[in-house]
Amino acid sequence: MLKDQQVGAVLPAQDIARARAYYSEKLGLEPENPDANDNLQYRCGNGTGFFIYQTSNAGTAKNTQIGWMVDDVAATVAELRDKGVKFEDYDFPGLKTENGIATMPDGEKAAWFLDSEGNILSLNQGI
Template sequence: MLKDSQVMAVLPAKDIDRAREFYRDKLGLEPSQTIEGDNLIYQCGNGTAFLLYQTDNAGTAKNTQMGWGVTDVEKEVEELRGRGVVFEDYDMPGLKTENGIATMEGMGQGAWFLDSEGNILNISSMPV
C-alpha cells in the first residue's frame, strides 16, 4: 500500500509571505505550485516535496519537522551560513554539536536550524 507511495512533508507558516522569502533567500527554493493563494508546494530531489501552509500553529513543535539528506554536511552548513541561516547548538546526552554540526555514532553528521516560522529543519549525511 503506502510503502511504494511518495511522501510529502507538511510545514506550518504563520506568515506565508515571510516563509516564502526565507525559503527563497536562505535556502534557494522556489515553490513549484501555489494552491488557493497561500499553500505552497516545493519540489526537492528524487520526487520528494513539501507543502507550506498558513496557520497560527506554526513554530509550536519542539522536534525536527523535516530534513534533507546531503552528501557533505559541512559544505552545506557553510553555504547556508553564507546565505544567513543560523544553526542551532545542542549539548545533551547523545547529541552535542560543534560549530553547529553533530557527529552521531553510526549515523553520520547532522545540523539543525529554524526557518522563519520557528519550524526545526535538519540536514544530515544519513539517509532520510
C-alpha cells in the same frame, strides 16, 4: 499499502509571504505554485517535496519536522551560513553539536536550523 508510495512533509507558517521569502533567499527554493496566497508547494530531489500552509500554529513543534539528505553536511552548513541561516547548538546526553554539526555514534552527521516560522529543519549526511 503505503510502503511504495511517495511521501512529503507538511509545514506550518504564520506568515506565508515571510516563509516564501525565507525559502527563496536562504534555501534557494521556489514554489511550484507561485500565485498561491495561502500555501506553497516545493519539489526537491528524486520527486520528493513539501507543502507549507498558513496557520497560527506554526513554530509550536519542538521536534525536527523536515530534513534533507546531503553529501557533505559541513559544506552545506557553510553555504547556508553565507546566506544568513543560523544553526542550532545542542548539548544533550548522546547529542552534542560542534560548530552546529553533530556526529552520531555511527558516524552520521547532522545539523539543525529554524526557518522563518520556527519550524525545526535538518541536514543529514550518512556514512
